[in-house]
Amino acid sequence: MPLLGDSQVSLADWAFLALGAVAVVTAAASLLVRELVHTILWIATFFVALAALYFLLEAPFLGVLQLGVYAGAVTILLLFGVMVTRKRIFSREAATGLRPAPIAAAGLAAVVVGAVAVEVGGVAGLPSSPQPYETTSLSAALFGTYGPWLWLLGLVMMAALAGAIYLVREGRE
Numbered sequence: 001m002p003l004l005g006d007s008q009v010s011l012a013d014w015a016f017l018a019l020g021a022v023a024v025v026t027a028a029a030s031l032l033v034r035e036l037v038h039t040i041l042w043i044a045t046f047f048v049a050l051a052a053l054y055f056l057l058e059a060p061f062l063g064v065l066q067l068g069v070y071a072g073a074v075t076i077l078l079l080f081g082v083m084v085t086r087k088r089i090f091s092r093e094a095a096t097g098l099r100p101a102p103i104a105a106a107g108l109a110a111v112v113v114g115a116v117a118v119e120v121g122g123v124a125g126l127p128s129s130p131q132p133y134e135t136t137s138l139s140a141a142l143f144g145t146y147g148p149w150l151w152l153l154g155l156v157m158m159a160a161l162a163g164a165i166y167l168v169r170e171g172r173e
Contacts, residue, residue: 016056023049031103040078047071061135081164 023046030042047070054063142150 019049019053036082044075
């Protein structure tokens, strides 16, 4: 992508920058708002912006997957979970939001990860333009090579769900 001062900046470059900015702002907003339902709505907006980025990068399979699974199903699941477990969704007892210490820790972690990536050279090895791919090779990699990792991720998510159910149940002492 050319620099912003260059006259060769295309409309796709501007769209990518705008969608990236929307994604960053909505991700930050989802962490900083106080109402739980508003957090879920910001997350849904982030998912849609991410899907638009996939389409812009000529990855329609991932874009549709992002829209269908995350922007659709996961958002509905989160809203349903909040409605089932909270009696007063819009009350102050359902308030969320981060304090300054976790935000500072996340910023520090982002700086450290970025510095390590630049030092190792992982960023320099990225292709300058999107490369076309076959969905069959992507699915073979996801369900063949990375299949055990997806199973492990599913087990971790099930454990997190079990922990969440335990934490929100009514008769807890």
